[in-house]
Amino acid sequence: MDDMFTLNAYLDEKRRLVNAAIDQFFNLKPPVNRVVEAMQYSLSAGGKRLRPILLLSAAEAVGGECTPEVVRAACALEMIHTYSLIHDDLPAMDNDRLRRGKPTCHIQYDEATAILAGDALLTLAFEILSCPENMETCGIANHLKVIRIISEAAGYKGMVGGQMLDMINQGKFITTEKLKEMHSMKTGALIRASVVSGAVLGGGSEARIEALDLFGQFIGIAFQVIDDILDVEGDPKLMGKAAGCDAAKNKNTYPALMGLDLSRQFAAELVQNALQALRDFDRHAIPLREIANYVINRKK
Amino acid sequence: MDDMFTLNAYLDEKRRLVNAAIDQFFNLKPPVNRVVEAMQYSLSAGGKRLRPILLLSAAEAVGGECTPEVVRAACALEMIHTYSLIHDDLPAMDNDRLRRGKPTCHIQYDEATAILAGDALLTLAFEILSCPENMETCGIANHLKVIRIISEAAGYKGMVGGQMLDMINQGKFITTEKLKEMHSMKTGALIRASVVSGAVLGGGSEARIEALDLFGQFIGIAFQVIDDILDVEGDPKLMGKAAGCDAAKNKNTYPALMGLDLSRQFAAELVQNALQALRDFDRHAIPLREIANYVINRKK
Numbered sequence: 001m002d003d004m005f006t007l008n009a010y011l012d013e014k015r016r017l018v019n020a021a022i023d024q025f026f027n028l029k030p031p032v033n034r035v036v037e038a039m040q041y042s043l044s045a046g047g048k049r050l051r052p053i054l055l056l057s058a059a060e061a062v063g064g065e066c067t068p069e070v071v072r073a074a075c076a077l078e079m080i081h082t083y084s085l086i087h088d089d090l091p092a093m094d095n096d097r098l099r100r101g102k103p104t105c106h107i108q109y110d111e112a113t114a115i116l117a118g119d120a121l122l123t124l125a126f127e128i129l130s131c132p133e134n135m136e137t138c139g140i141a142n143h144l145k146v147i148r149i150i151s152e153a154a155g156y157k158g159m160v161g162g163q164m165l166d167m168i169n170q171g172k173f174i175t176t177e178k179l180k181e182m183h184s185m186k187t188g189a190l191i192r193a194s195v196v197s198g199a200v201l202g203g204g205s206e207a208r209i210e211a212l213d214l215f216g217q218f219i220g221i222a223f224q225v226i227d228d229i230l231d232v233e234g235d236p237k238l239m240g241k242a243a244g245c246d247a248a249k250n251k252n253t254y255p256a257l258m259g260l261d262l263s264r265q266f267a268a269e270l271v272q273n274a275l276q277a278l279r280d281f282d283r284h285a286i287p288l289r290e291i292a293n294y295v296i297n298r299k300k
Numbered sequence: 301m302d303d304m305f306t307l308n309a310y311l312d313e314k315r316r317l318v319n320a321a322i323d324q325f326f327n328l329k330p331p332v333n334r335v336v337e338a339m340q341y342s343l344s345a346g347g348k349r350l351r352p353i354l355l356l357s358a359a360e361a362v363g364g365e366c367t368p369e370v371v372r373a374a375c376a377l378e379m380i381h382t383y384s385l386i387h388d389d390l391p392a393m394d395n396d397r398l399r400r401g402k403p404t405c406h407i408q409y410d411e412a413t414a415i416l417a418g419d420a421l422l423t424l425a426f427e428i429l430s431c432p433e434n435m436e437t438c439g440i441a442n443h444l445k446v447i448r449i450i451s452e453a454a455g456y457k458g459m460v461g462g463q464m465l466d467m468i469n470q471g472k473f474i475t476t477e478k479l480k481e482m483h484s485m486k487t488g489a490l491i492r493a494s495v496v497s498g499a500v501l502g503g504g505s506e507a508r509i510e511a512l513d514l515f516g517q518f519i520g521i522a523f524q525v526i527d528d529i530l531d532v533e534g535d536p537k538l539m540g541k542a543a544g545c546d547a548a549k550n551k552n553t554y555p556a557l558m559g560l561d562l563s564r565q566f567a568a569e570l571v572q573n574a575l576q577a578l579r580d581f582d583r584h585a586i587p588l589r590e591i592a593n594y595v596i597n598r599k600k
Contacts, residue, residue, distance in 0.1 A: 035464040092411035111392035123455035130447035147430035155423035
């Protein structure tokens with residue numbers, strides 16, 4: 001990490017690291033059948049890889065390194081994120097036909113294959129996190145801790161519970177408090193878990209892990225607020241989907257509840273709080289600080 | 301384990317142990333929303349609890365005890381099994397409206413809730429397996445091993461991959477070899493993983509674990525053969541569903557491929573092989589031996 005830190009180069013490098021590791025999981029095991037093809041299709045649809053990168057940056061922030069072991073754990077997060085997108089896109093859920101500019105998994109294949117590909121990606125994440133070649137330096141106890149952190153964040157107390165609330169609340173008026181609760185579960189929990197997992201695998205102290213936990217909570221909500229804003233005013237070409245999708249589905253969003261200006265202000269405050277949580281960190285936390293700024297300034 | 305061993309009393313006792321532990325996971329955490337209700341609905345639909353009981357019996361067979369820690373791991377298997385039933389029943393998959401005599405999850409609730417309840421049960425299984433109160437006596441390394449065994453068996457190399465093959469092969473003629481491959485993935489892998497996990501958590505030696513692995517493979521296939529036979533000639537009242545479901549869906553089954561008599565003979569041979577794998581075990585393996593006989597003689 002030198003003084004000439006540029007975020008784009010950093011993100012590119014980490015994205016390459018993650019993508020190469022994801023490819024390896026499938027190279028080692030020749031495709032069994034259609035479900036593996038669908039898993040790869042959705043994984044390679046070109047996401048930002050935000051969650052794995054957050055894990056890597058958090059590990060670096062506490063002085064850890066991006067060893068193959070840590071990179072593999074980062075990949076597990078991308079698999080969980082991708083599974084959640086596949087299932088959320090299903091006709092019974094958000095019924096989306098496009099994702100990142102490509103046909104969604106059930107459009108490219110079929111519904112049964114998409115359900116199974118999601119199931120298999122979620123399961124593969126835990127296989128990767130418990131893989132023996134994964135335990136070299138971080139320690140077995142830390143790996144088990146990470147499995148717990150991630151499974152709690154992904155389950156009914158977190159991501160799945162949040163998606164359920166989202167479905168139930170569609171078309172209903174809810175308070176800003178309820179919206180925050182829903183999003184802290186649906187999107188926030190896994191983003192927070194990414195940061196905390198990185199801190200644990202990087203060998204951070206309890207105090208450091210707590211500070212990064214706080215950082216993750218603020219960034220997680222900020223990410224969703226900006227997501228909602230981009231859905232209203234984002235460039236469809238950059239987004240890979242039409243604008244106004246949420247409004248068309250009567251979704252509860254921050255702009256719908258508090259207006260665009262207040263939403264932007266709220267996101268800025270969240271990022272300030274996130275940066276404040278990192279005040280005692282040294283230059284190893286530069287990437288994480290820059291990512292916090294990127295979350296709020298991103299165009300897609 | 302005394303000389304007066306009766307299987308039914310044993311199964312009842314273990315089932316009670318597992319059911320009480322399952323209830324506790326939900327009592328501790330008040331229902332967040334509809335998804336938790338759906339999870340509990342499907343979990344309490346009254347299954348045989350075969351997989352958790354196999355884990356407990358395998359732990360006992362190597363001289364281990366059914367400590368709360370081991371029982372919790374057994375519950376995780378029932379959650380994975382239940383999730384797979386919920387997703388298999390979906391309209392895009394087998395489109396079943398009845399399961400164990402009750403409306404399936406997507407009929408009782410709706411498709412979105414059923415998809416999410418399945419996702420949450422799968423995730424909860426790994427949360428339970430990585431829970432710190434779970435590590436008291438079996439050791440962290442063994443718990444991580446069990447997470448790997450179960451995730452491998454449940455994913456695209458096992459259960460999910462098998463369900464994909466089942467979907468793809470519906471209405472097509474396949475060879476007996478292919479049928480065995482499909483079923484060893486779809487049903488066999490998780491049954492085998494149940495037995496192996498019990499052996500690991502019970503503190504079994506490498507040789508004992510290998511013997512139980514073999515036992516699990518034979519029992520896993522036998523279980524599916526009998527399942528297919530029961531679908532043809534079982535009592536609908538005991539089964540909780542109509543007979544002939546597989547044939548109506550053009551499913552590849554053992555009776556369809558080799559006839560009822562040869563299927564019965566094949567199942568008997570598998571159980572003999574399973575018992576043979578346990579030849580060096582002492583009386584601690586009585587329950588496991590009796591369960592092997594039960595698998596082939598069961599009426600539902």
